[in-house]
Amino acid sequence: MSFELSYKNYEKLQKLFLRYPKKSAATLPALWIVQEQEGCIPMDAFEYLAKELETTPMEVYKTATFYTMFHIAKPVGKYHIQVCKTLSCMLNGRDELIKTVEKTLGIKPNETTKDGKFTLSLVECMGACGGAPMACMNETYYENLTPQTLEKIIKELQ
C-alpha cells in the first residue's frame, strides 16, 4: 500500500498551501506533517509529496536529506539524543558525552534502545558553539554538558 496522509493531515497540508506563492515552497512544513504522522519520512511519501507539492520526488528527497531533523525511512526513538560532533564540541568533551550515552543506554550512534525510547545520533554543528559541548534532546538544547549532567537528564527521562 502506498503512502497517504490522514484526512486531518491532508487538510492541514491544503491550508498550508494558502500561505505560499507556490506549492513547492511548502516542502519543509509538508515534510514535518509527514514525519509527525509516521515518525519518519517513508520512502513512498516522496512520490506522494511531489504530486501534492507540484515538484519531483527527487526535489523533495534532496530537501529532506539535507536536514538532519528529518528521519528517512527509519523512525527514531521517543527521545532523539543528537550529540554535536563538530569542532567546539569535539574540543570540549564530545567524546565523553557519547561514551556517557553508550554506557547509560547501551546504544551506539545510529542505534535505538530495544524499548524504542532513545536514539543516539551524531550531528554537525547546531549553532550553539558557545555552550559546547552540547546535545539536543528532541527540540530542547542542553549546553555546557558534562557526563554527569547528561546522565542525569537521561535518567530522568527513563
Ligand code: FES
Ligand atoms: S560545534 Fe557544537 S554546536 Fe557548534
